[in-house]
Structure formats: C-alpha cells, structure tokens
Amino acid sequence: MKGKGLVALAALLAFQAPAVRAEDAPGEMRARFLMFAVAGGMTEQTSLRDEIWRGGRENWNRVKDAVTLFDRGKFRFATDTLEINEKGCFWNGASLFFGEAPNLNLASRQVRVISAPDVFFGREESSTIRVGSKQPFEYLVRRPDGLYERQTVDLPTGLTIRMQPKAVEGRVQLHDMAIAMQAVGMREGVPGLSLPVGRPVVQKRQYMLDLRLRMRRPYGILLRPEGGQGAIIVCLDVTDVPQAVLASIRRAFAQARIQEIEWDEEKQCYDVDADLPDGRDLDLLIAREGAVRRTAVDVPETELPAVVLKAVKTGFPLGVLAEIEQVTENGAVSYSIGVEIPGPDNDLEITVAPNGKVVRAEK
Numbered sequence: 001m002k003g004k005g006l007v008a009l010a011a012l013l014a015f016q017a018p019a020v021r022a023e024d025a026p027g028e029m030r031a032r033f034l035m036f037a038v039a040g041g042m043t044e045q046t047s048l049r050d051e052i053w054r055g056g057r058e059n060w061n062r063v064k065d066a067v068t069l070f071d072r073g074k075f076r077f078a079t080d081t082l083e084i085n086e087k088g089c090f091w092n093g094a095s096l097f098f099g100e101a102p103n104l105n106l107a108s109r110q111v112r113v114i115s116a117p118d119v120f121f122g123r124e125e126s127s128t129i130r131v132g133s134k135q136p137f138e139y140l141v142r143r144p145d146g147l148y149e150r151q152t153v154d155l156p157t158g159l160t161i162r163m164q165p166k167a168v169e170g171r172v173q174l175h176d177m178a179i180a181m182q183a184v185g186m187r188e189g190v191p192g193l194s195l196p197v198g199r200p201v202v203q204k205r206q207y208m209l210d211l212r213l214r215m216r217r218p219y220g221i222l223l224r225p226e227g228g229q230g231a232i233i234v235c236l237d238v239t240d241v242p243q244a245v246l247a248s249i250r251r252a253f254a255q256a257r258i259q260e261i262e263w264d265e266e267k268q269c270y271d272v273d274a275d276l277p278d279g280r281d282l283d284l285l286i287a288r289e290g291a292v293r294r295t296a297v298d299v300p301e302t303e304l305p306a307v308v309l310k311a312v313k314t315g316f317p318l319g320v321l322a323e324i325e326q327v328t329e330n331g332a333v334s335y336s337i338g339v340e341i342p343g344p345d346n347d348l349e350i351t352v353a354p355n356g357k358v359v360r361a362e363k
Helices: 057-062 096-105 241-251 308-316
Strands: 004-009 029-038 040-047 067-070 070-077 082-083 086-091 110-113 116-120 127-142 146-164 167-169 171-187 200-214 219-223 231-240 257-263 268-276 279-288 294-298 318-329 332-342 347-351 357-362
Touching: 029 096, 029 127, 029 146, 029 167, 040 200, 040 219, 057 200, 067 308, 082 231, 116 127, 127 171, 146 200, 171 219, 171 231, 241 268, 241 279, 241 294, 268 308, 268 332, 308 332, 308 357
Parallel strands: none
Antiparallel strands: 004 040, 029 110, 029 116, 029 231, 040 070, 067 219, 070 082, 082 086, 127 146, 146 171, 167 171, 171 200, 219 231, 257 268, 268 279, 279 294, 294 318, 318 332, 332 347, 347 357
C-alpha cells in the first residue's frame, strides 16, 4: 500500500464529465472527488500512515499491482507538482477546491482534472458515479502496397465508482467499493514496425476495495490500467452531514448548489457555502438540529433599498461599492457592504440597517 518510484505513462485518458449530484437523496453523508487523468513521465512518492484497508491480505494481493492507497502523495510532472495530504489537494502549492475543480485548467500536457463528482446520499445508501466519453485515437495500419496509413477511431473510455458508505465508530466504512476502469491499455501490433502505434485496445478492469476512512480528511487512490498506459489519481473526501441541516438548505434554497459544508467549532454551527442558480453566492450558518442562524446572499447594487444606497453614498461620497450581501441573522435583516475608498488602507466594510442607519464601519 506504499509506493515510491518512477512511472512511465504514455497515453492521456481524456474523458470528461460534469460534477454529479444526487439531488433526490435523503442525504446524511457527502462524498467529494477530484479525479485526474495522467499521461507522460511522472514520479510519485506516496505513503499511508493510517491503516484504511479492511479487506484482508488475500484481497489486497489481488489489487496491489494496480492500486496504491495513500494519505500523503506527491506527483511530479516536469515542472509541475500535484500533492494530496491531510490538508487537501494542491497544484504547485495552490489549493484545489472540490467545487471549483471542473473549471480548472492546470495548463499541463501531462495531467488534467477530468471530473469532480459531488454526491449526497443517506447512510448505507448505494451511489454510482460514472465518468466517461468517447475519445479519438490515431493509429497506423499497413496497406497492401507496404506503405502505412494513419487512421482515427473513437473509443469509449471511462471510470465507474460504486460505493455504499456506513458510519462505523466515527469513521466511514466503504465495504465492496467497486471501481471499474475502461481505458486504452495497449496497442495492436503493426507488421514491420516495433513501435506501439497500432490500433488501441480498450481494456476493462474492476477493482474491489474495502476501506475505512476518517471523515473530513482527504485520501488518495492511484489506479493504473494493465500495460502501464496512463493513470488515474483520485482524491476522495467523505463527510457526515446531519439530515436536518441538508433539509433546511433544501427547504429554504431548493435550487442551491452546495460547495462546502464545514463544522465551525467556535460558532457550533455548520458553515455552508453554496451557489444560487443565477450565480450569486450564498453563505449559511446552520445549527446541528437544522435551525438557520444566519444567511448572507450576494445582491447587486441595483437591488439595494433606496434608503440604504443613499446612506452609503452620503456617508462615503468617494467610495465605490464592492461586495454587497443581504444578511439575515436572528430574524434581523441588514446589508454588509464593502466600500473601496481612494488611498492606502482606506477600504471599509460597513453594515447598514434597512432604514439606512450605518450600524458598523470597520477596515
């Protein structure tokens, strides 16, 4: 389960899919993934300090040549580095956030984000995640006259993950987690040529994993198809979220897309970051039993009440309004407004009541 060394990778598994959500799941658990397709030369350095395999030695021996499990991994691609550890996933030192991953361009010919499934489901409820598409592959064939001709074929490649989480002693048990990979693993031979330039051969392989993971902690899975052609790196993070919290979100903001849910120990609430269908940001503080303590929704300047806008323009005539949020806390509505003022360190964040009274101003 530990690996270190040089892997030569020659083919990019270039399938793509949008993020996945189980909108109708009752939901008490959440699984988030970052999936990377790798091609070209790569060096890997991985370690596993946490004993997460629960499938026994015999079952591990069946998958160990194709699967590497790790909680710390560093992968180098020429001048770029992908790192996964207990703090998260990082590309050249910058954090990769689960919700933003589908829009990321890593600017690398060797590795790319292919999908970032984000699934809510109930405890012990099964969920299947599919990522895949047809991709064009070029190859050579020998013609009857002895010359070689380049041809193109579209072949299906993809990844399917089936999982059924169960909470066990503060961890999440992923018993019989099935990962099926369909990828180009080798090439057919071409008469007269020793190079691997023949028609690609799609290989299908399934891995059965039995894992027990700590919640709210990223883990990594490195998958290699037979033949050493390419690889998939999966970053997985599983968290438990009380059903009451999810129910409150869906009741108040049915169309919101959840990006992050984190427990705030100081406030004793879940801090929820979400996106609304029109692109506005939504921030929520929700108690464990589901009570919404605070909401903050982005609003454009044009939607500010006239009395609020007049108070800001009068009190800060040189200011330019930046980020604006409508905040509801303990039933009281206010407006949190960022004001950019010329000069060094003059910018302010002000809070304005619906009647236009500025109740707070701070840098």
